[in-house]
Amino acid sequence: MSGLVDKSLRARAEAVIPGGMYGHQSVGLLPDDYPQFFSGGDGAHLTDADGRRYLDLMCAYGPNLFGYGQPQINAAYVRQLEIGDALTGPTALMVELAEAMTAMVTHADWAMFCKNGTDATTMAMMTARAHTGRKALVLAKGAYHGAAPWCTPRPGGVVPSDRAHQHFCAYNDIASLEAAVAQAGDDLAAIFAAPFRHDAFIDQAPPDPAYARRARELADQHGALLVVDDVRAGLRVARDCSWSVLGVQPDLSTWGKCIANGHPISALLGNDKARKAAASIYVTGSFWYAGAAMAAGLETLRLVRETDYLERLQGLGMRLRTGLHDRAAAAGFGLRQTGPETMPLFLFDDDPDLRLGFAWSSAMLARGVYVHPWHNMFLCAAMTQADIDAALNAAEAAFADLKRDAGSLGPVEKLAFLAAR
Numbered sequence: 332m333s334g335l336v337d338k339s340l341r342a343r344a345e346a347v348i349p350g351g352m353y354g355h356q357s358v359g360l361l362p363d364d365y366p367q368f369f370s371g372g373d374g375a376h377l378t379d380a381d382g383r384r385y386l387d388l389m390c391a392y393g394p395n396l397f398g399y400g401q402p403q404i405n406a407a408y409v410r411q412l413e414i415g416d417a418l419t420g421p422t423a424l425m426v427e428l429a430e431a432m433t434a435m436v437t438h439a440d441w442a443m444f445c446k447n448g449t450d451a452t453t454m455a456m457m458t459a460r461a462h463t464g465r466k467a468l469v470l471a472k473g474a475y476h477g478a479a480p481w482c483t484p485r486p487g488g489v490v491p492s493d494r495a496h497q498h499f500c501a502y503n504d505i506a507s508l509e510a511a512v513a514q515a516g517d518d519l520a521a522i523f524a525a526p527f528r529h530d531a532f533i534d535q536a537p538p539d540p541a542y543a544r545r546a547r548e549l550a551d552q553h554g555a556l557l558v559v560d561d562v563r564a565g566l567r568v569a570r571d572c573s574w575s576v577l578g579v580q581p582d583l584s585t586w587g588k589c590i591a592n593g594h595p596i597s598a599l600l601g602n603d604k605a606r607k608a609a610a611s612i613y614v615t616g617s618f619w620y621a622g623a624a625m626a627a628g629l630e631t632l633r634l635v636r637e638t639d640y641l642e643r644l645q646g647l648g649m650r651l652r653t654g655l656h657d658r659a660a661a662a663g664f665g666l667r668q669t670g671p672e673t674m675p676l677f678l679f680d681d682d683p684d685l686r687l688g689f690a691w692s693s694a695m696l697a698r699g700v701y702v703h704p705w706h707n708m709f710l711c712a713a714m715t716q717a718d719i720d721a722a723l724n725a726a727e728a729a730f731a732d733l734k735r736d737a738g739s740l741g742p743v744e745k746l747a748f749l750a751a752r
């Protein structure tokens with residue numbers, strides 16, 4: 332079970348926070364022994380409210396790219412905080428950051444800054460509708476684009492009109508993409524695409540280049556805009572929009588999470604075609620012009636340009652993937668590792684109710700490694716080969732636990748356990 336401090340915080344939270352917690356950390360989404368509350372992070376490590384330290388393979392669900400508390404990025408943030416953060420208007424940093432992002436992202440001629448990924452995806456939708464004067468969106472079923480009424484994955488508080496004008500296709504399925512575009516007909520405003528299939532609970536899938544090219548063609552044929560939602564994958568696939576590796580350039584791309592290494596800022600980037608429409612929509616927020624996160628963003632982008640962080644992440648991810656494959660196989664478990672090596676997701680074969688995944692994740696946690704049983708994880712540049720090797724040692728022991736637990740069950744329970752595999 333979780334520690335005493337965590338337990339007490341949970342009890343207090345139940346009184347003053349609806350459901351005790353909301354969103355992606357809602358109570359019950361993770362194994363019971365997972366901590367709900369944390370006290371700090373340093374580099375690749377996370378400390379929970381009870382003072383237990385973990386190698387953190389979630390990286391705050393993405394924002395941690397260069398390490399928690401990365402000194403140069405934090406120094407830039409703190410410096411600007413002292414000079415001035417939320418002011419009556421933006422600082423020069425806003426222009427500098429827009430220049431840095433458009434210089435880095437091939438398709439982008441302009442940038443607008445906001446706070447969360449949902450702000451950016453909602454602005455992308457509005458820009459496409461303003462550009463075309465049309466309403467319909469084509470989206471891949473199951474793809475996450477945020478938590479506003481038009482895209483939140485749960486039905487609470489959402490009315491059918493919030494979801495009107497949406498047509499769904501299956502990711503990487505060209506025929507279903509064409510069918511959804513046909514359904515949208517003359518009303519097509521935008522095709523939204525995740526850079527790869529990174530839905531929760533299922534195997535991740537790389538984008539089929541033919542699917543990406545067809546999305547580009549269909550958007551062009553219909554005078555609609557193509558949007559790549561890079562909020563999650565941005566900067567862990569490329570130092571550019573993630574579909575640039577396929578040679579496909581969207582009209583709009585959305586960014587967030589790690590672009591300032593965890594400091595709060597997100598962005599909508601676009602090409603000249605979409606500039607007038609982007610200027611026409613009214614979007615803003617009390618904190619959107621604040622300078623400190625922009626200073627952190629500039630420093631993060633400098634590290635993106637000037638270091639080999641991406642190649643190191645890929646190398647570490649490959650070491651983790653190969654090592655885990657060998658250890659799972661040696662223990663007799665089928666572990667599917669999907670997604671880019673920098674953003675892996677692990678699912679066990681024959682584990683429809685995630686019983687094995689939950690048990691293995693708990694066993695990892697007990698050994699000081701925070702993994703997620705059904706969401707993609709993230710590597711960060713503060714990780715070292717020694718960290719990966721520690722994770723692999725923990726994994727070996729966690730697989731042994733799983734095997735032993737199957738062995739210690741009575742025959743009926745054992746059958747159920749094995750059937751669940």
Ligand code: PMP
Pocket residue numbers: 392446447448449450452475476477478525560561562563564587588
């Ligand atoms: N799009 C994608 C692909 C995401 O992964 C997320 C967040 N997980 C969002 C949009 C929304 O971002 P935020 O939570 O910052 O609003």
